[in-house]
Amino acid sequence: MSKNGHIKRDLDHVTARLKAWLPDGDKVTGLRVLSAGHSNETFYIEGLNRVLRMPPSTGGLLPPYDMPKQHRILAAVGAMQDGPPVPAVFEVCEDPEVLGDPFFVMEALVGEEYEYAAPxxxxxxxxxxxxxxxxxxxxxxxxxxxxxxxxxxxxxxxxxxxxxxxxxxxxxxxxxxxxxxxxxxxxxxxxxxxxxxxxxxxxxxxxxxxxxxxxxxxxxxxxxxxxxxxxxxxxxxxxxxxxxxxxxxxxxxxxxxxxxxxxxxxxxxxxxxxxxxxxxxxxxxxxxCAINTWGIAAETGGRGVDLVVDLVGGDAAMVSRLISAVAYRGRLSVVGLSSGEAPSIPFWEIVPKNMAVLGVLFGAEMHTPRAHAMLERHFASAGVGKLTMPIAAAFPLAEAAAAHRFVEETRPLGRVLLLP
CATH class of the missing domain: 3.90.1200.10 (Aminoglycoside phosphotransferase (APH), C-terminal lobe)
Known part of the structure; x- marks a missing residue:
């Protein structure tokens, strides 16, 4: 992977420091991202066949991320008679000066996790x-x-x-x-x-x-x-x-x-x-819902967000949660109706916020001069760098399966690219 929008670390620097710190660090050849997002970051330690676990480098949703605690728990569960299976744990380091954050090393297991799409x-x-x-x-x-x-x-x-x-x-x-x-x-x-x-x-x-x-x-x-x-x-x-x-x-x-x-x-x-x-x-x-509430408040300084875009369009179970995330005088844009549902909008939730709700069905205007002018304007802005697309990660085309897993497991903010 050449870039990950959630990770704010110099992985080459981390690799070099890890090589120097681990007793068998001379076997380490690199780090490969396994997971990142709003929680812990995990990396496959190439050459050593183990996994490095660190706190999120971008703050995370529910701090603190206590690495010694996680190491201690995994060791305890691994020692339980007939307990659930867990990876074995090895070195743990509480000193943030070594890699930039506390960390621990654990067993690399062969398997697959899934959450948003069945394999x-x-x-x-x-x-x-x-x-x-x-x-x-x-x-x-x-x-x-x-x-x-x-x-x-x-x-x-x-x-x-x-x-x-x-x-x-x-x-x-x-x-x-x-x-x-x-x-x-x-x-x-x-x-x-x-x-x-x-x-x-x-x-x-x-x-x-x-x-x-x-x-x-x-x-x-x-x-x-x-x-x-x-x-x-x-x-x-x-x-x-x-x-x-x-x-x-x-x-x-x-x-x-x-x-x-x-x-x-x-x-x-x-x-x-x-x-x-x-x-x-x-x-x-x-x-x-409480975790989502906390996350929105943390990211927006307690205001809520100015614009919520519902790309599913009409998911009745989500309407109130989306409205609760909107800031005072903010907007909720509902794009299409791909959910197949026609939920009602609870006016007693939107009126106190003086917020706006906008329905969008671009297919109805796709061939109009207004739509063409809008697309030309956006393409021109992109061409001069005024409008940019966030890139969460880029993978070689040969690693397409890994790119799909990355999207399913981390739900990244931004596009994931496949490079020929």
Missing amino acids: QWLLDASEAQRTAMSTRWVDAIASLHDRPADEMPERHVSTRDYAENCLRMTQVPNGDPQLIRLLEDFVANPLATSGASTPVHGDPKIGNMMWRPDGTLVAMLDWEMAHQGEPLHDLGWALCLYNQPLASAGLDLPGWLQPEQMAERWEARTGRSSEGLDKYMVLAFAKI
């Missing part, structure tokens, strides 16, 4: 293979919940604490009042627990599982939100992604265990009841 091997799999895969997924989650809480070397988080953490993320200038009221209710009326506390992953979605094409679960990844607490938080988080478009690739395929089946399997494996799971799923969705 072809999953589409081609039989129903029985998909049932086996989804069973391995819920079994991995349950295996963590079978362990005593003190095997997770992190603090305890009660159901009330969990809701309070979510509520704090919404208390920003552009916070959504309905979301705030919902989370305030979860704080005032903490969810009932299923029993004694256990280790909790914090984010066991399908996108944090690594697979082989034969359906083998290679590893459960991304443990930065792990803690001791109520295991139904994990189950609710995993299951809330069903039946909606966010990070749910493959969950609707024939043979894949559905939420009721997943809950039954989890109950059988843990010996616990999943009573109240529906409320945990609501809280999980509220947490997703």
Whole structure:
């Protein structure tokens, strides 16, 4: 990869410093980006066949990104009897002077993660293979919940604490009042627990599982939100992604265990009841909205954004969330109706913001002189460098598959180029 818009590091410099610091650094020949975005950055250490993990170089969505903590958690989970599979961990460095940030080195595993698009091997799999895969997924989650809480070397988080953490993320200038009221209710009326506390992953979605094409679960990844607490938080988080478009690739395929089946399997494996799971799923969705609220506030200094462009056009589930992101006197532009839905616009949400909502169907004007003049103007601006397109990454044409994975896994801001 020649460029990555999310990474603000000199990778040649990082490579040289890593070679000098690692005991077997003389084997290192380079670094290859595996993932980057609003979370941790991971790089394949070429020549050493290991993985380097660092905090996001652009700030990240939910700091702090504690590398020693993640190293400590992976080591603890790897030592659990019959626990979920995780990569082995090696060196850890807390000194930011070495590479620019704290970091650790872990095992390089062979497998594939997916979240926004199902890989072809999953589409081609039989129903029985998909049932086996989804069973391995819920079994991995349950295996963590079978362990005593003190095997997770992190603090305890009660159901009330969990809701309070979510509520704090919404208390920003552009916070959504309905979301705030919902989370305030979860704080005032903490969810009932299923029993004694256990280790909790914090984010066991399908996108944090690594697979082989034969359906083998290679590893459960991304443990930065792990803690001791109520295991139904994990189950609710995993299951809330069903039946909606966010990070749910493959969950609707024939043979894949559905939420009721997943809950039954989890109950059988843990010996616990999943009573109240529906409320945990609501809280999980509220947490997703809270994270988005926090991210928008952090990126815009609390104002919200001046312009939101809905390129799907008419997704009823997204309308209120998009409006909540708009700044005072901002605009929401809805492009087309590719969702196939015709949602209503809640006027009580747009009037207090003095905002504008604009519908756009360019096909109706594509052949008009006005449209031609607009295109000529934009092409001319691009030609002199006044109008630029953000480039997130560039890949050689021979690495087209890697480019597709990059788009699916990081959802980059800007175009991804294939270079002949």
